[in-house]
Each structure stands twice: as structure tokens, then as C-alpha cells.
Amino acid sequence: MATPTLDKEDAKPEAGFADTPYITVTFRIRRFNPEVSADATWEDFQFEIDPKERVLDGLHKIKWDLDGSLTFRRSCAHGICGSDAMRINGKNRLACKTLIKDINPAKPITVEPIKGLTVLKDLVVDMDPFFQAYRDVMPFLVTTGNEPTRERLQSAEDRERFDDTTKCILCAACTSSCPVFWNDGQYFGPAAIVNAHRFIFDSRDEAGEQRLEILNDKDGVWRCRTTFNCTDACPRGIEVTKAIQEVKRALITRRF
Amino acid sequence: MSTDTTVEKSGGSGIGPVEGASLYDADNPAPLIEAPRKRTTKTPRATRGNFEMAAWLFMRLSGVVLVVLVITHLLIQLVLDGGVSKIGFAFVAGRWASPFWQVWDLLMLWLAMLHGANGLRTVINDYAERPNTRLWLKGLLYTATVFTILLGTLVIFTFDPNIR
DSSP: OOOHHHHHHHHHHTTOOOSSSSSEEEEEEEOOOOTOOOOOOOEEEEEEEETTTTTHHHHHHIIIIOOOTTOOSSSSSSSOOOOOOEEEEEEEEEEGOOOOOHHHHHHOEEEEEOSSSEEEEEEOOOOOOHHHHHHTHHHHOOOSSSSSOOOOOOOHHHHTTTTTTGOOOOOTTGGOOOOOHHHHHSOOOHHHHHHHHHHHHHHHHHHHHHHHHHTTTTTTEEEEEOOHHHHOOOOOOOOHHHHHHHHHHHHOOOOO | HHHHHHHHHHHSSOOOOOOOSSOOOOOOOOOOOOOOOOOOOOOOOOOOOOHHHHHHHHHHHHHHHHHHHHHHHHIIIITTTTTTGGGGGGHHHHHHHHHHHHHHHHHHHHHHHHHHHHHHHHHHHHHSSSHHHHHHHHHHHHHHHHHHHHHHHHHHHHHHHTTO
16 A cells, blocks of 8 residues: 555655745845834844745735835836835845845845935835936937938947947936935936936937036036946946946037 | 824824924925926026036046156155155255256146045035035135145245255
């Protein structure tokens, strides 16, 4: 009567596999609720999770199973919408693109809101200053003359010129990692400059000069100290600092 | 209606004043950062002066020139021909007898002082958070800079090798 069931039970430990892929992780989350306390505090959550899951899955687990009051933004959850930029283990990342196994789950994983913007609740910040700077650089195509009946043609080389900066998803990971932006929030910030770069170097656009003039402002590109925090933070791998330097160079070379 | 909520919230929730005197409520849950370059009808047109660009360019250009000036200066003063032990009143007097070294030192003084002062100005701009702190630190910086530049220039031009 050696049943298959018994055999399987014997075989299981022999295979050398752990019973479960789950490990216990600690999420240390910066909580802030202005309706309860004016102070932000750290709160630890311990739970089991597959290390191949993402930090966002951990946050979901907390919100759905452990503490429904945890507040954070996320929309597509696949690294495109740019809603869930947060400071994970001291570095700005998208929670939906960060695997738990990649950030040393043996230690508590700290999750904070991005810096330099007013925290509204838990991980949600006020993005208005960020988008104000974005709006200020006129992030849209400006042309004169008659509209062509079909598309505006552009050569592959002309398109390549600004290809890198078209990847921006406006998650604010770069701007909120910039120490100059942290100071008073008046600096345009890397994201706005990246999106200006996208149009300044677009051969179809005709308002490049206007945008350069906007970025020539006291709080424009000249406040960049090339600390490269933005390039490190960008979840899309945009060479942000390089783009800012190209705008600086254009400001100098197009005028003199 | 919203005023009612405010009173109730600020009275009941026990939130103390943070960053100033404002109390938060449901409509206004956190201190507000003024949106950058918020444009209202009253906002004057931004002065798009090119001072920041000029300062940025100056830092690069003066930096390049200073590398040559300072390294040569250090070589002459500290390394070549006996090193630091040769420096004395006579040595300085001998060098400043030539207008070439006078101009050299004058250029080095002005460029180094302005370069350093501009660097500190940006550091103050980046790190001083309150307008008053900025004002005082920059005031101190500019005073020290002007004083040092003027004093140095005065010495270079009025240096008297026969002074007793």
C-alpha cells in the first residue's frame, strides 16, 4: 500500500527546495497623516512575500491585508504612468519596477515619499510645483505657417537627436532627487528641462528660442550643479544631466 | 460650510502649528509650497537677465585661466630655485619690479577672488534656506571679497621696495 502520496511526501525534502518561495520582509514606511498628527513617523510592517515580487506588490499587501489606511499613488503598475515614484532604501525609484530581491530584503526596506515636495499623506506628495515647472517650458509643438495636409516629416537623424528625452514619464524621480530643487523648489528641475530639451532639439518645432529664453531664467538651467542625482534616479534611463548640459550649450552657442 | 469643518478639525484633532502658524484641516492638509513662477495679474514680468549665464561662463573661463596662473605661481614660489626657503621681502620686491609679474598677480588676485566668491554665492543660494540667512551670508561674503580685492590691488600698485 505504498501510496503515491506517501512517496511524494518523502521526495519533497530530498529535492532540496525550500517549502515555499516566500520570505519574510520588513517594510519600514514613512507614515504621515495630518488629521492624526503633525509629525511623520516610521512604521514597520512584516509579512511574507515572494522576493521576485515588486515593492509595489508589498505595498499592496500592506494596504489590502494589513493596514488599509496606507496611502500611495499607483496607476498602471507597469512603469509607464509614472505615479509611484518613491524613495526606496534612500534612492528614488518606481515601486512597480523594483524587485524585492534586488534591494536586500534581509534588512528592513525603507519606503518614503519623494523629497522636495509637500507630503499630503503617507507616500502622496503635492505634484503641483513639479507640473507648474513642466507647463512653464511649453511642452507642446509650436509651429507657424500652414498646417501640412499630412504628417510633418522628419529624418531619422533629426528624430534621433532628441530620442532620449522622449522617454520621460513625468514621475518626478529626477526632480525630487535634485539637491538644488530640495532647497526652495523654485528651480525648474531636471524633468522640466528634459521635456524642454525634447522640443528644443526637435527639427519640426519653432519655439526653441523661446524655451531657451525661459530656461535662461535665474532658476533655469544655470542652477544645475551636475551632481548626476537625476541621471541615477531616472527609471527610464534617460541621461538627464547630459540633456541639461546640452541645453546650456545651446544657450551659449546659439547666441554667440 | 468649509469654515465649520475647519474650526471643528483644528479644535478636535490636536494638530499643533508646524512651519509657521497655520493649522491644517481636511481641505488644507499640509503646508503649501508656493507653486514656482505662479503667474497672476499682479506678477511682474520676470526679468530674464543673463547674470546667471554670465556667472556660469565666468566660472568656466576663469577656472581655465586660473589653472595656468596658479600652477605656475606655485611652481615659482614653492618648487623651483630653492623652494619656499627663498621667499622673503627681497624676493617679492624683486618679482614686483617687473610689470609682467605685477599684472600676473593682479590677474590672479581678481580672478581667484571672483571665482571663489561666485562659488560661495551659489553655495549660499543652494543651502541657505531662509531669505534673511541668505542676505547676511552674502553681505558678509561680498564685504570680505571687496575688501580683499581692494587691499590686494592697493598693495600691488603702491608697493614700495625701499620701505623701512
